[in-house]
Amino acid sequence: MRHVGIVTGAGSGIGAACAQQLAGTVDVLLLVDLDEAAVNARAAALAGRGAACEPFVADLTDGLAVADLAARSRARGTLRSVVHAAGISPTMGTWRRILEVDLVASARLVEALRPLATTGTAIVCFASMAAHLGMDPSRVAAEAVLDDPLADGFLEAYCAAVGETARDPGTAYAWAKRGVQRLVGREAITLGRAGARICSISPGMIETPMGRREFEQQPLMQALKDVTPLRRMGRADELAAVALFLVSDDASYVTGADILVDGGACAAVATMR
């Protein structure tokens, strides 16, 4: 049986770096992105690197597209590795779009791929250090809402639980990524029964189109970089190396965990507090 890998957000940044690393580990690699030109270029660049790379153009907030992706994966073979790196950051959308792309679409993708999971299947989702850096006191109520992102009325319930800052894109991003960490914890219990695993990675400031954009537009980023013990932004290939480890058999006892890959930024902030 052929082994299938899926990388979302494969057209840019961390997803592109993950696609490059995963191409040597599976027979078929589905490269997913809503940017058609970028994902086609990535598939062309990876030709001859091992896996047969197939571009799959989709907006992951579209439930039908996600169902098609699961069907394509099933048709190609046994699902082995999934790296879900598609996402948007605070300066890239409204609070509503951020929650839909970063949390609701993640939950829908995990739900659609669940029936394909079998012994050895491993999934990595991308959260963020934003979900580690300071949450407000409404956390308990908000987390209960975050735990059901596919419920009718989810966005309204989120606004009610988080309160007046809920519609701030930065706040929505942090809560969406907190929701991803919690999704991974819950899903690990379900997937474990099939011998499958799921983890999240929380990146710090990473040199990608998204990371550079946030750095340029958010004044706090320079201060955060200054206190980061490694004194620099991370590289996409440094995140891809961790993702590759987590989907490999070397990580066969790691599941339900969030791995912080931030150059020590959160540790430095916690120590200063």
Ligand SMILES: NC(=O)c1ccc[n+]([C@@H]2O[C@H](COP(=O)([O-])OP(=O)(O)OC[C@H]3O[C@@H](n4cnc5c(N)ncnc54)[C@H](O)[C@@H]3O)[C@@H](O)[C@H]2O)c1
């Ligand atoms: N770069 C950073 O500093 C940083 C920090 C923390 C977390 N992250 C997270 O890491 C992940 C990867 O980020 P990146 O820096 O590579 O970003 P990026 O913007 O460079 O790449 C993201 C890719 O996702 C695709 N995408 C966005 N929305 C989509 C959708 N609805 N459907 C399908 N594809 C979609 C984009 O077209 C793009 O190709 C994201 O989840 C991001 O939130 C990044």
